[in-house]
Amino acid sequence: MRNAYFVLAALAVAVVTFAVARLIDNAYVFFAGYVVLQYIVLATAWNILGGFTGYVNFGTAAFFALGAYTTVVLHKTMPFLPLPAMMLVGGVVSGLIGLGMGYLTLRLRGTFFSIATLAMAVVAQTLITNWNFVGGSRGAYIIRPSDSPIFSGDYIQYLFVVMLALSVISVSLARAIQFSRLGFGFSAIRDDEGAAEASGVPTLKLKLIATALSGGLMGMAGAPLPYYVTYLDPASGFSLSYAVNTIAMPLIGGTATWLGPVIGAILLGTLQQVATVTISSALSLLLVGVLLVTFVIAAPKGIVGWFKK
Amino acid sequence: MSNVLLTVAGLGKRFGGFTALNDVDLQVAEGERLGLIGPNGSGKSTLVNCLCGTLRNDMGKVTFGGHALNGMSAHRRTRLGMARSFQLPRPFTTLTLAENIRVPILYAANVKTGGHAVDPRERCDALLDMVGLLPKADLKPADLTQIEMRKLELARAMASDPRLLIADEAMAGLSNQEVDEILALLLKLNGQGVTIIMIEHIMRAVLAFSQRLVVLVAGRKIADGMPQDVIRQPDVVAAYLGS
Numbered sequence: 001m002r003n004a005y006f007v008l009a010a011l012a013v014a015v016v017t018f019a020v021a022r023l024i025d026n027a028y029v030f031f032a033g034y035v036v037l038q039y040i041v042l043a044t045a046w047n048i049l050g051g052f053t054g055y056v057n058f059g060t061a062a063f064f065a066l067g068a069y070t071t072v073v074l075h076k077t078m079p080f081l082p083l084p085a086m087m088l089v090g091g092v093v094s095g096l097i098g099l100g101m102g103y104l105t106l107r108l109r110g111t112f113f114s115i116a117t118l119a120m121a122v123v124a125q126t127l128i129t130n131w132n133f134v135g136g137s138r139g140a141y142i143i144r145p146s147d148s149p150i151f152s153g154d155y156i157q158y159l160f161v162v163m164l165a166l167s168v169i170s171v172s173l174a175r176a177i178q179f180s181r182l183g184f185g186f187s188a189i190r191d192d193e194g195a196a197e198a199s200g201v202p203t204l205k206l207k208l209i210a211t212a213l214s215g216g217l218m219g220m221a222g223a224p225l226p227y228y229v230t231y232l233d234p235a236s237g238f239s240l241s242y243a244v245n246t247i248a249m250p251l252i253g254g255t256a257t258w259l260g261p262v263i264g265a266i267l268l269g270t271l272q273q274v275a276t277v278t279i280s281s282a283l284s285l286l287l288v289g290v291l292l293v294t295f296v297i298a299a300p301k302g303i304v305g306w307f308k309k
Numbered sequence: 310m311s312n313v314l315l316t317v318a319g320l321g322k323r324f325g326g327f328t329a330l331n332d333v334d335l336q337v338a339e340g341e342r343l344g345l346i347g348p349n350g351s352g353k354s355t356l357v358n359c360l361c362g363t364l365r366n367d368m369g370k371v372t373f374g375g376h377a378l379n380g381m382s383a384h385r386r387t388r389l390g391m392a393r394s395f396q397l398p399r400p401f402t403t404l405t406l407a408e409n410i411r412v413p414i415l416y417a418a419n420v421k422t423g424g425h426a427v428d429p430r431e432r433c434d435a436l437l438d439m440v441g442l443l444p445k446a447d448l449k450p451a452d453l454t455q456i457e458m459r460k461l462e463l464a465r466a467m468a469s470d471p472r473l474l475i476a477d478e479a480m481a482g483l484s485n486q487e488v489d490e491i492l493a494l495l496l497k498l499n500g501q502g503v504t505i506i507m508i509e510h511i512m513r514a515v516l517a518f519s520q521r522l523v524v525l526v527a528g529r530k531i532a533d534g535m536p537q538d539v540i541r542q543p544d545v546v547a548a549y550l551g552s
Contacts, residue, residue: 184411184412184416187401187403188412191401194395197383198361198363198395199384199413200412200420201384256403
């Protein structure tokens with residue numbers, strides 16, 4: 001099957017990426033690479049709802065942070081759980097939140113839906129800020145283990161590998177959806193919801209699948225965050241920059257295909273990391289803004305759009 | 310009436326204080342060609358929307374092929390065999406023509422047959438060929454002319470393998486010759502066994518097509534019968550020309 005070949009190719013790329021990073025032999029490469037990979041997952045997850053079905057979600061930070069806070073809870077109650085298991089739980093939590101949010105808000109269209117997602121992010125942040133068990137507004141400290149549990153190397157290398165695997169999974173999933181029956185249904189919803197219904201597409205069901213998948217992947221991307229930052233507080237977990245970056249990346253890369261968010265995330269994510277080190281961390285958000293404006297005006301279909309007629 | 314496919318009983322729809330449909334009764338037989346006419350704002354499109362599930366009727370019942378449709382979502386009605394074309398064509402603009410047709414094949418026709426009874430690609434080519442759009446299968450709807458857009462709309466409606474096709478002003482704005490083309494297409498579909506309700510303002514087309522004519526005025530059905538008789542009825546003439 002074409003999907004199986006794609007997964008194999010993606011795995012090969014992942015293995016080469018990890019091998020090259022090991023060759024460079026500098027922990028910073030893994031710290032920076034982790035962020036880029038995390039954005040590949042976030043942008044791809046966002047695009048399943050925003051790009052494929054056309055519902056713009058401003059609440060990325062909420063799904064992402066809920067995944068991260070799930071890890072905080074599990075770390076306090078069941079510290080023996082391996083990280084991939086925690087990510088799975090985080091994904092389920094955020095996926096269910098996505099499903100619930102979808103059910104409540106998908107009758108809204110366009111801007112109204114987007115505002116509802118933004119409101120949901122604020123509600124979630126308020127709840128977490130007032131939940132003492134996970135540190136409330138003080139935040140939670142998590143001690144990162146020093147060594148990778150599955151191969152010899154730093155724990156950050158392990159986080160890098162885990163995020164690499166999640167990237168392969170999300171990108172393969174997004175690509176499989178794009179060429180499937182589900183993908184046609186999503187496109188029909190994006191183009192004209194009424195005509196989609198008239199063509200037999202169960203629009204509400206499909207939109208719920210999209211919000212659940214999208215939210216679940218975002219939660220999985222957020223789950224390793226506490227181990228990465230070692231200190232997680234609501235303001236940084238729910239930071240609006242996650243939402244802004246996650247929207248900017250697919251828009252710059254192109255929203256219509258699985259490839260767009262990947263290109264956007266690699267390009268913008270890398271650029272931000274470079275700018276943070278060489279110039280200043282404040283500049284990285286400015287970069288996003290400038291690029292976003294440029295692309296919206298000059299190339300509304302993104303980089304992928306250049307290569308298509 | 311033999312083999313009733315669609316029964317509408319006491320259908321009513323209000324928008325706030327405005328009554329768009331008032332106590333409409335209608336029966337359509339299997340294989341029939343029904344014309345539905347009425348002045349602008351008489352409730353034709355509201356009736357179509359209530360039949361197809363885009364709007365919920367406030368009063369009355371719709372029964373289709375033995376199924377009570379009240380409260381049923383639009384996509385399930387399509388899967389039961391009720392298809393419509395939109396008054397203003399509403400193609401999926403980012404998809405190619407072939408992909409436009411593929412959506413109802415995947416989501417309606419193949420759901421009905423319970424899986425892969427038909428090969429989507431073959432069926433898609435056959436439908437595009439039927440309306441003469443096969444050479445343009447890989448183009449986007451934006452590249453089409455007005456009549457081609459209407460044909461795509463009909464082909465997409467037919468892709469769901471309907472028992473009943475509701476053609477909502479499929480000919481508005483077309484030239485004389487183009488009207489004949491669409492008319493021939495609809496007659497051909499009816500010949501294949503599809504029941505058709507045609508909503509149209511072009512009287513020449515309606516009279517050539519319909520076996521029976523129904524007239525709506527201000528949300529009420531005022532006439533229902535043989536086309537030649539109906540258009541001579543005094544209240545129908547009054548509705549169109551004033552009394």
